[in-house]
Amino acid sequence: MELIKIRDLHVNIDNKEILKGFDLNINRGEVHAIMGPNGTGKSTLASALVGKPDYEVTKGEVIFKGKDLLEMEIEERALEGLFLAFQYPVEIPGVSMINFMKTVVDARREYRKEEPISPVDFLKLVKRSSELVGISDKMKGRAVNEGFSGGEKKKNEIFQMAMLQPDLAILDELDSGLDIDSLKQVAEAINKLRNENNAFLIITHYQRLLDYIVPDFVHIMNDGKIVKSGDKDLAKELESKGYDDIMGLN
Amino acid sequence: MIDYYKELFEKNKENLESGLQLEQIRQQGLKDFVRMGFPGNKMEKWKNFSTKSIQKNRYELNSIEERTKLDFFSKLSGLESPNTIIFNNGHCSYDFQIEESKNGVIFGSIKAVLAKYPEKVLKYFNKANKQNLNGFNAMNSAFAQDGFFLYVPENIKIDFPVLVTQNYNIDSYQLINNRNIIVLEDDASCEIVQIESSEVGNKAFANNITESFLGQNAQLTINKLQKYLGNTIVIESSFTKQKSGSNYSCNIATIGGNKLRNDIHVKLEGTNCFANINGGFVLDENNEVDNNVYIDHATPDCDSNQNFKGILDGKSKGAFTGYVLVRQDSQRTNAYQSNNNIVLSEKANISTNPFLEIYADDVKCSHGASIGRLDQNAMFYLRARGLSEEKSKELLLSAFAMEVFKDVTNTKFKEVVSKEIENKLLKD
Numbered sequence: 020m021e022l023i024k025i026r027d028l029h030v031n032i033d034n035k036e037i038l039k040g041f042d043l044n045i046n047r048g049e050v051h052a053i054m055g056p057n058g059t060g061k062s063t064l065a066s067a068l069v070g071k072p073d074y075e076v077t078k079g080e081v082i083f084k085g086k087d088l089l090e091m092e093i094e095e096r097a098l099e100g101l102f103l104a105f106q107y108p109v110e111i112p113g114v115s116m117i118n119f120m121k122t123v124v125d126a127r128r129e130y131r132k133e134e135p136i137s138p139v140d141f142l143k144l145v146k147r148s149s150e151l152v153g154i155s156d157k158m159k160g161r162a163v164n165e166g167f168s169g170g171e172k173k174k175n176e177i178f179q180m181a182m183l184q185p186d187l188a189i190l191d192e193l194d195s196g197l198d199i200d201s202l203k204q205v206a207e208a209i210n211k212l213r214n215e216n217n218a219f220l221i222i223t224h225y226q227r228l229l230d231y232i233v234p235d236f237v238h239i240m241n242d243g244k245i246v247k248s249g250d251k252d253l254a255k256e257l258e259s260k261g262y263d264d265i266m267g268l269n
Numbered sequence: 270m271i272d273y274y275k276e277l278f279e280k281n282k283e284n285l286e287s288g289l290q291l292e293q294i295r296q297q298g299l300k301d302f303v304r305m306g307f308p309g310n311k312m313e314k315w316k317n318f319s320t321k322s323i324q325k326n327r328y329e330l331n332s333i334e335e336r337t338k339l340d341f342f343s344k345l346s347g348l349e350s351p352n353t354i355i356f357n358n359g360h361c362s363y364d365f366q367i368e369e370s371k372n373g374v375i376f377g378s379i380k381a382v383l384a385k386y387p388e389k390v391l392k393y394f395n396k397a398n399k400q401n402l403n404g405f406n407a408m409n410s411a412f413a414q415d416g417f418f419l420y421v422p423e424n425i426k427i428d429f430p431v432l433v434t435q436n437y438n439i440d441s442y443q444l445i446n447n448r449n450i451i452v453l454e455d456d457a458s459c460e461i462v463q464i465e466s467s468e469v470g471n472k473a474f475a476n477n478i479t480e481s482f483l484g485q486n487a488q489l490t491i492n493k494l495q496k497y498l499g500n501t502i503v504i505e506s507s508f509t510k511q512k513s514g515s516n517y518s519c520n521i522a523t524i525g526g527n528k529l530r531n532d533i534h535v536k537l538e539g540t541n542c543f544a545n546i547n548g549g550f551v552l553d554e555n556n557e558v559d560n561n562v563y564i565d566h567a568t569p570d571c572d573s574n575q576n577f578k579g580i581l582d583g584k585s586k587g588a589f590t591g592y593v594l595v596r597q598d599s600q601r602t603n604a605y606q607s608n609n610n611i612v613l614s615e616k617a618n619i620s621t622n623p624f625l626e627i628y629a630d631d632v633k634c635s636h637g638a639s640i641g642r643l644d645q646n647a648m649f650y651l652r653a654r655g656l657s658e659e660k661s662k663e664l665l666l667s668a669f670a671m672e673v674f675k676d677v678t679n680t681k682f683k684e685v686v687s688k689e690i691e692n693k694l695l696k697d
Binding site: 072092097098105112122123127130 | 650
């Protein structure tokens, strides 16, 4: 079943066109990976989809769960089930992880016209999610991302994802800042969260992450659009031949 | 206008005195007030606080004593204490006047304690506010009517926080001068929670002084919530003297206020003292709040810390002035000062002024100030998780202001303050 449809998406930052006609369809149950050299617009795509200010969509459409995503406010997109694991998670001093999560979980339930989560259910959800990702109790008591190491911040993003169970999760350069053991752990968590109802869009520079989270589709991006698509073997091919060679084939 | 207050004093002399043995202090107060008058904006220490609106009215002395307003308690949600004293318009509710416990603690209306134990009160009255520093302090010395008195003997620790509430609600121009005295003997300790408020229609002007005396190793914590509605004008001056090893912590949450000035004076008179003064203020519309902290490091080996944070919206005006004086012999002093502000509107205004006067050479002093806007990256992060713009803003601002209360151990007080800040922010 179709989850998101991106058609001819053009995005400007500071009047400079970064995305130049991006197309992609993702169905429920699929994992897509987008690879490409630096500066080709991979992160711009992620930011534009979640509605980051200053990312100006000049052309194209994005239909998410049958609705016009580009018409929605930032929070509406999240409440509808879109999630971005940030490449650089933001530190928020003074706001404790636990209070933040409780507020967010309740905001989602309110959006779906459900009662606030009971303290017992909330704690169960926290326990399950933190065990899955491997974050400590200490981290949960601290302020959001404040003083977290690079790896902890990335784990925290996946913890939040596990808490919120989005329909579509965009993972932006998840592997940067993670050591190999953490990477394996986080990948394993994501594999456990995969099911036929959700989907993942993995943005990565290296093939390494895709050894652990095996994608159904791999797309190569250059100069603001997809230039080649294939299955998981495309990533391996890319690893051995390099971007120049692959893109030269087009 | 000065003549008006001279007349007011003469007219009420008998009434004010009523056997309280304060005549000398009052006469000196009046004399100093006549000499100094109202501070003007040209004075450095008063440049952020105009006294014109006080000078234009002829304030009367208010003498109506009221019973406890029970509905007031419903606003305190969990802060109720077995040691509570309630003031309405500067007068102690006649339900409760004085309480003495077996271990020697005396707590009550200063008027009642003065009548019963004059020597206990007179030993301290005006001993921290010795010089009637400015016209308003002198005015208080001349006209002081009531206030609270707390005496904690040596080695006594009061387990429950003492609760002092003050509410102003008079629809005519009346003058309130409260004088509070807190005495902690050596090794005594206590926490005081003060809830100060006014109703929308209030026109009274309150000019209060609190004098605190900390004995050796004494520990005093003051957690104060100020929530003044309407056109209330308030000047709160405190004078604290600390003996060696004592610890004074003062945390003030200010929710709005038409015209409010906090003057906090601390004199560190013995070695190894610590004074920790924190304030968070949230202002909007035409609110005007002026915070001034004066710390006098008169002895070596003492630490002081000032941390104030402001959030300003609308046309509000805020000010923080922090003075640190390190005298010549006060070696190994550590003094820190910080004032960070978030300004949400073009028309809001904040003035931040650090003053460090250092005569000793082995000293660690630092000060920092900032004026900024909301962190847009943090806003985006919260919204990207599904929180509305309004909720994200409230969460960030509330966390920003609450940071100054991070060391406050009274979680109920923090909950009440956090709720008040939230309400104030969501109202905008």
